[in-house]
Amino acid sequence: MKKLVAFDLDGTLAESKQPLQEAMQQALTDLLGVAHVAVISGGDWPQFEKQVASRLPEAADRSKLWLMPTTGTKLYTFNDGAWSAVFAELFDDATKAKILTEFDAALVATGFVPEQTWGERIEDRGSQITFSALGQQAPLDAKEHWDPDFAKRKIIQADLRKRLPGLSINMGGATSIDITREGVDKAYGIKKLRDASGIPLDEMMFIGDAIFPGGNDYPAKELGLDTVRVRDPKETVAVIEGIVACLK
Numbered sequence: 001m002k003k004l005v006a007f008d009l010d011g012t013l014a015e016s017k018q019p020l021q022e023a024m025q026q027a028l029t030d031l032l033g034v035a036h037v038a039v040i041s042g043g044d045w046p047q048f049e050k051q052v053a054s055r056l057p058e059a060a061d062r063s064k065l066w067l068m069p070t071t072g073t074k075l076y077t078f079n080d081g082a083w084s085a086v087f088a089e090l091f092d093d094a095t096k097a098k099i100l101t102e103f104d105a106a107l108v109a110t111g112f113v114p115e116q117t118w119g120e121r122i123e124d125r126g127s128q129i130t131f132s133a134l135g136q137q138a139p140l141d142a143k144e145h146w147d148p149d150f151a152k153r154k155i156i157q158a159d160l161r162k163r164l165p166g167l168s169i170n171m172g173g174a175t176s177i178d179i180t181r182e183g184v185d186k187a188y189g190i191k192k193l194r195d196a197s198g199i200p201l202d203e204m205m206f207i208g209d210a211i212f213p214g215g216n217d218y219p220a221k222e223l224g225l226d227t228v229r230v231r232d233p234k235e236t237v238a239v240i241e242g243i244v245a246c247l248k
């Protein structure tokens with residue numbers, strides 16, 4: 001019997017950086033009626049608030065919701081009518097500076113220069129540095145067409161892994177690469193969640209769109225969790241409905 005269902009965010013619960021759609025809001029509300037729900041994603045808290053926390057209907061039981069920005073290096077829970085951080089682990093300044101330098105070097109070395117970008121391409125999220133190939137404000141349409149098969153990012157990822165030994169480098173949403181401390185990936189986040197919630201791993205399951213080697217959801221599978229790989233949020237809604245029917 002599963003007690004907690006954990007989800008990736010972008011490409012799984014919502015389109016990249018978009019708010020939860022109405023069908024998803026309802027599905028999650030129903031799921032919170034029968035299980036704990038966690039969301040673990042590379043995005044930082046403001047993104048979680050915009051896409052998830054502020055979109056939930058009044059009826060949703062927020063006391064069973066565990067929000068884990070920046071790949072689980074931060075945990076937010078809902079207490080006394082407000083969201084607050086339970087913990088947040090941050091990079092030190094020297095590590096941060098090295099990541100930014102090596103990112104530039106990797107892009108030059110791989111010859112990767114997109115024709116157009118929208119906004120900043122590197123985002124410092126405290127415990128995670130995220131590279132968005134087309135920029136933070138790139139339109140969804142451009143992002144979806146840029147690297148649908150992850151081919152471009154695999155090249156950048158391979159180069160970066162050589163330059164930044166000891167750091168964890170994984171492909172995230174539609175165009176992003178996330179860099180975290182060594183050992184920080186969704187498996188790390190899930191173990192932190194197990195410790196904070198007291199719910200054992202075999203009573204959890206994980207649903208994501210990047211459950212394949214190199215994908216940022218894959219560590220959840222390697223950790224031994226039961227996983228469901230989905231194509232898009234529409235498929236996720238159908239999977240949630242099935243789980244709710246089972247757990248009811």
Ligand SMILES: [Mg+2]
Pocket residue numbers: 008009010011012172173208209210
């Ligand atoms: Mg995803």
